[in-house]
Amino acid sequence: MDLGFGGEVADLYHRYRRGYPSGSIGACVDAFSLNGDDLVIDLGCGTGQLATPIASQVRAVIGVDPEPDMLARARSAAQDQGVAKVAWMVGSDSDLPLLRSLLGEQSVGAVTIGQALHWMDHEALFAAVDPLLRPGGGVMVVANGIPLWLQDSDWSRALREWLSDWLGAGPANSCGTDDATQQRYRQSLMTNGFEVSKVELDYADELDFDHLLGGIYSALPVDRLPAPEERPQLAAELQEVLRPHRPYVEQVPVRALLGTKVA
């Protein structure tokens, strides 16, 4: 199934999406005592924002994603950073049993899922992941901020309104970052026998208009992106709407759920 992450969206994602703060990588390393002998699987790895920085802490990472364009961008970004310890694999959450047989007796220190669990069957995933993990290893689910159109600020409210005029419906999707969804993930991890802790990191950062617009485009399915010739006009309109609400300060609440496999 084409989820719209291909083509230009992969590039937009790479250019405009935030990386993960080092504290979230550190939280994963600490919670599961990751070390140079460990393998990590990053499911829904996209352009590698999580997989690539984790690689420096472990033996190797397997980045898994159904979208080849995301993986191609991830591979070239990792190469640019001199990171060679990630294998990029076309696949999805339903491939965990296959990964299990590919790895044989080798278990992994962690399965990480950054900003992608809302695309997966989390109940089936949490139920299937245990045999892959070594004792003390676990699952990290991270929400990397909240969407630009759901911020509690005047510029974000104006953006919401403009987007609903443009797209014909108010964007409501929180991409799994809201409290109720986080609570569901936590409960499901516990039901499947994991000991769960949560790490919260909050920061704020000012966006320039280019990053604000690029961030919005990166969240659209590729077939909803405006044609290149329409973009200057759209950008001018949006800039006009948002200008009175500068500066565009984005609040970035990062929430990591850490489910440790109980021996």
Ligand SMILES: C[S@@+](CC[C@H](N)C(=O)[O-])C[C@H]1O[C@@H](n2cnc3c(N)ncnc32)[C@H](O)[C@@H]1O
């Ligand atoms: C919002 S992006 C997140 C990318 C990356 N983890 C990050 O944090 O920047 C969601 C990713 O999940 C992938 N995805 C969608 N459905 C999936 C599935 N069923 N299994 C694994 N990945 C999936 C998409 O192709 C996309 O690259």
